[in-house]
Amino acid sequence: MYDVQVVSPRNYFAFTPLLPSVTCGTQRNGEIQFWEADCLKIDAENNKIFCKANFDNNTVGSEEFSLEYDYLVVAVGAQVNTFNTPGVKENCHFLKDLEDAQRLRRTVIDCFEKAVLPDLTEEERRTNLHFVIVGGGPTGVEFAAELHDFLIEDLVNIYPTVKDLVKISVVQSGDHILNTFDERISSFAEQKFSRDGIEVQTGCRVVSVSDKEITMKMKPTGELCSIPHGLVLWSTGISTRPVVKDFMEQIGQGKRRILATNEWLRVKETENVYALGDCATIDQRKIMDDIVAIFEAADTDNSGTLTMVEFRAVVDDIIARYPQVETYLNNQHLGDLTDLLKDAMSEDKKEVDIEGFKKAIHLVDSQTTSLPATAQVAGQQGKYLAKCFNRKNQCKEHPEGPRRFAGPGGTRHFFAPFRYKHFGQFAPLGGEQAAAELPGDWVSMGHSTQWLWYSVYASKQVSWRTRMLVVSDWTRRFIFGRDSSRI
DSSP states (O other): OOOOEEEESOSSOOOGGGGGGTOOOOOOOSSOEEEEEEEEEEETTTTEEEEEEOOOSOOOSOOEEEEEOSSEEEOOOOEEOOTTOTTHHHHOBOOSSHHHHHHHHHHHHHHHHHHTSTTOOHHHHHHHTEEEEEOOSHHHHHHHHHHHHHIIIIIHHHSGGGGGGOEEEEEESSSSSSTTSOHHHHHHHHHHHHHHTOEEEESEEEEEEOSSEEEEEETTTOOEEEEEOSEEEEOSOEEOOHHHHHHHHHTTOTTSSSEEEOTTSBBTTOSSEEEOGGGEEEOOOOGGGGHHHHHHHHOTTOOSSEEHHHHHHHHHHHHHHOHHHHHHHHHTTOSOTHHHHHHHSOSSOOEEOHHHHHHHHTTGGGGOOOOOOSHHHHHHHHHHHHHHHHTHHHHHHSOOSOSSSOOGGGOOOSSOOOOOOOOOEEEEEETTEEEEEETTTEEEEEHHHHHHHHHHHHHTSSSHHHHHHHHHHHHHHHHHOOOOSOO
């Protein structure tokens, strides 16, 4: 049995993919000790974390405390990356948690309330009603789409005198929005936004943001231009949180951009600290780093050459240990890893030496990629790690790791390494339309895809209670419209 203690600045669970819709989940009850606090420092040497409660009211007693641990799971996520752009922290909104979403909605309402005040010029009204989204990734695009629907379906009925002055702009440094998606989806999104009157400015890098205007540099010409705004959402990427940076310095990862773990999600240079989600990345080992060990493990008769029979005996372990192998085979439309070895063998000699083996395998590492910083990845990692802890004693007796590739001390790993399975990604585009990129190079766009989005995201809620709350929110919006109050 484990004594599970959770430290978090929020006492609820927020399903981040629904933040653009301003929808939150809830905390799941269970045998867990919860501390509503921020983790300020991790002391890996003494197995201790230092925390501070984040209550705003004037309560008595110390707000700082420490907790000891046997195992630590770091899942603090990431913070918004401002790229040190002047004025961003002071004048932009972000969309990383529920408080951000609520603050953003209140500001949208404020912009309309200011715009309808008497004695304002038309130019001042236009400025107040110009909403700028910096970043053309999934979050920025979905917010632009949600905001457009909110404006044309609800707010224009409440503020009809200024409905023709509203403008939404998406500023993207790349050549296209949604550039991590299939080109068909990117093109569909741009065409949809063009029809909706959402302005997309590509090839623009923001150099500063003030409380009144945003200054951009046009990449093709280097020309600077400024545009007035009423609200700016900054959605351009993520960076490492200070508590994780400090921890990385302690364990010798200070020169890295992000916390590194092995394939079992254990933080490198530690024995009992694990990390998952946006705060960490799996430092995937390259197959060429172990090519000699793989060859020797397969060469059971020590002949200095591999036959197809010998190689087949280690194929499953290779695929389990090196995820890039499966990716490479799929991209090359190869049925089996042994197909690579067949090409290296001559017709009269059905075996291969170490140099031929290297030649056959060397391209596999070209498919080594970092996992995307998405809720889908973090969710799968959380389930994997929980399963490992729950089955630890069982797996000590019956190890599941690759048989021929030993862990520390020459022992077999207790668990199979983490393997991410991509189930696709969605991009809601407003007007009850969405785009989806699903496994098998399948792309779906339009109204039917939006209903698929509804069903998938409702199923991802942590309990039946939150599923019902989310579905009821969607139903209420269809019937009565969105809530335009500040509450």
